[in-house]
Amino acid sequence: MSVRDVAAQAYREALPALAVSAVGGLFAGLVLGGMRGELREVSGLLVLVPALLATRGNVYGAMGAKLSTALHQGLVEPKAIPDDRRVYAAVSAAMLNGVAISVFAAGVAYAVLVALGRPRASLVALAAIALVAGVLSGIALTVTVVAVAFAGYRRGLNPDTLVGPVVTTTGDVFGMAALLAAVRLILALGGG
Numbered sequence: 001m002s003v004r005d006v007a008a009q010a011y012r013e014a015l016p017a018l019a020v021s022a023v024g025g026l027f028a029g030l031v032l033g034g035m036r037g038e039l040r041e042v043s044g045l046l047v048l049v050p051a052l053l054a055t056r057g058n059v060y061g062a063m064g065a066k067l068s069t070a071l072h073q074g075l076v077e078p079k080a081i082p083d084d085r086r087v088y089a090a091v092s093a094a095m096l097n098g099v100a101i102s103v104f105a106a107g108v109a110y111a112v113l114v115a116l117g118r119p120r121a122s123l124v125a126l127a128a129i130a131l132v133a134g135v136l137s138g139i140a141l142t143v144t145v146v147a148v149a150f151a152g153y154r155r156g157l158n159p160d161t162l163v164g165p166v167v168t169t170t171g172d173v174f175g176m177a178a179l180l181a182a183v184r185l186i187l188a189l190g191g192g
Contacts (some may be wrong), residue, residue, distance in 0.1 A: 004089030017165035024169035030054075031176040038183045042129065043115045044120035045183065051105035052179060054092060055117040056171030059101060063094035064163030071159055072150045078153045082146065091146065093140045103127050106120050129182045136178035137171065144170045 032049065039046050059140045067090060076084045106126040113120035120126070147158040148166045 010158075011064070011162055013161040014165065017162050017169075021165040021169040024173045028172035028176040031173075031180060035176075035180055035183070038187070039178065040189060042121045042125065042183055043128070044109060044118065044126060047066040047109045048106060048126060048130060049112060049176075049179065051109065052102055052130065052137075052148075055085075055098065055101045055105060055171055056137055056175045057097050057167055058095055060096045060138075060145055060171060061144070061167045062151055063090050063166060064145045064167055065088050065160070067146065069164055071149065071153045078150045082150060087146070091142050095142060098138040098141070099131060099134040102130040106130035125186055128186050132182035132185055133175070133178040136181060138172035138174045140178070141167065141170050144174075165189060 005113070067076070067087065070086060070090075071078055076087055077083060082088075107123065110120060110123045110126050143161060145167060148162050152159045154163045
């Protein structure tokens with residue numbers, strides 16, 4: 001197979017996922033734009049948004065890469081519903097890391113806002129929002145990444161090509177939706 005053939009195949013596989021990623025990013029922007037009231041009500045929340053979205057890509061992108069490698073090496077079977085303990089271990093580690101880094105990001109955002117003397121919600125409120133958003137977006141990302149990696153591999157596509165754009169899109173869309181749901185939940189419970 002020539003370099004041209006490999007490049008053409010990579011573009012054929014990645015272009016649809018990248019197009020969906022662009023549309024998903026626009027949707028996430030619409031969700032953020034619709035959160036004006038919540039952003040005003042929870043001071044400092046906007047500082048947390050980029051950190052939460054970036055960590056979704058980092059944590060779940062690593063999980064997707066591990067699953068892709070395991071599929072390529074034949075370490076896991078590409079079943080519709082994986083039953084391999086290594087898959088469950090990767091998913092559990094990603095969920096734990098995703099939630100932990102979300103709460104950590106809330107703590108860092110709070111500390112930066114204090115250091116700069118900027119208005120901010122309480123540390124408890126920011127951490128609670130980050131925790132709920134981390135769990136909700138983590139569930140969505142886990143299901144999506146595992147499903148796409150396994151389904152793509154079964155269809156003869158390279159999961160490495162699919163996972164990056166899928167994690168980006170899913171992380172942005174579900175990350176913003178989860179953040180909105182988390183803010184509304186915490187505010188309804190009297191936090192903030």
